[in-house]
Amino acid sequence: MKFIALNRFYYYNDLINDSSMLKIAYPDLITTKFIGNTVSNRSILMLRIGRGKKGIIMTGGVHGRESINPVVLMAMIEYYALACTDEVERLAIKTKTGVDVLEFFEEYSLYVVPLLNPDGYMIALRGYNIIHNEELRLKAKSLNLPYGEWKGNVNGIDINRNFPSLNFKEKFEGDVPGSELETKTLIRLFEEVESEIYLDFHSRGKQIFYYRKQMPREYNENSLRIAMRLEKATGYELVKPEDEIEGNDSGGNTVHYYSEVFHKPALTIETVPEPAKFPLALKYQRMTYGEILYVPFYLVE
Secondary structure, three states, rough: OOOOOOOOOOOOHHHHHHHHHHHOOOOOOOOEEEEEEEEOOOOOEEEEEOOEEEEEEEEOOOOOOOOHHHHHHHHHHHHHHHOOOOHHHHHHHHHHHHOOOOHHHHHHEEEOOOOOOOHHHHHHHHHHHHHHHHHHHHHHHHOOOOHHHOOOOOOOOOOHHHHOOOOOOOOOOOOOOOOHHHHHHHHHHHHHHHHEEEEEEEEOOOOEOOOOOOHHHHHHHHHHHHHHHHHHHOOOOOHHHHHHHOOOOOOHHHHHHHHHHHHEEEEEEEEOOOOOOOOOOOOHHHHHHHOOOOOHHHHHO
16 A cells, blocks of 8 residues: 555655654554754654665755655655565566665665755745744745745745855855754754765756865766766756856755765756746646656766
């Protein structure tokens, strides 16, 4: 029995409830943990699938309005667990990727944070009136931004510009890297988990960002090899090194921080077609699921 359906609105409570169901259904394979809290006191959830010592960290929902990836990552976890108990699905993965899913999860564990920014996510889905703090609610409304386009957390801070990487730039007076609870939570996870690689799923563009200007040639050559395998898995386009970061970008990205601190591959995968409008249509859930389903199995040679 599958719990997670696609092509539907997927709210924070759905994610929490589904994680409990998956943990009950697959107790030997899936564990869950709340790794932090937000200003609005929503818990940030991490699911681990696998028993392996080699860790792969995957995140989604860093930007509030990018509503497709959280439910897709949850559905992916469910499918991997199912494939470990169903010979037909196990064979399907091996036929597609050459990887035996049971052997994979004996060697590797996926540490998945499907929704790093639950406050921003719920604002983008439900509107500004869900912000309980009156001062923050009025501040958000004063920006005159349609709520479906909201990117930041409840403080209005873009989490993907809040990491203390070398390219961080102050965006307003008093802007401090690492200031947000969501940022601190992910940094703590990076420090606590023995990981081999980090993937951050965003939307839009159907692109893969792999190049890191601050990192040495050997690092980028290795990242390119991984990115080429992911290109094969997804059909997404590799972003040219010179387009790694736009000239007006303030920096402070998740992947830059991870690569600079841990010297291991960190790639951004942009799902959903570039012309897609916010709020993102539900049809992109199933489309994205089909495109990125096998990504973890292409990370290994």
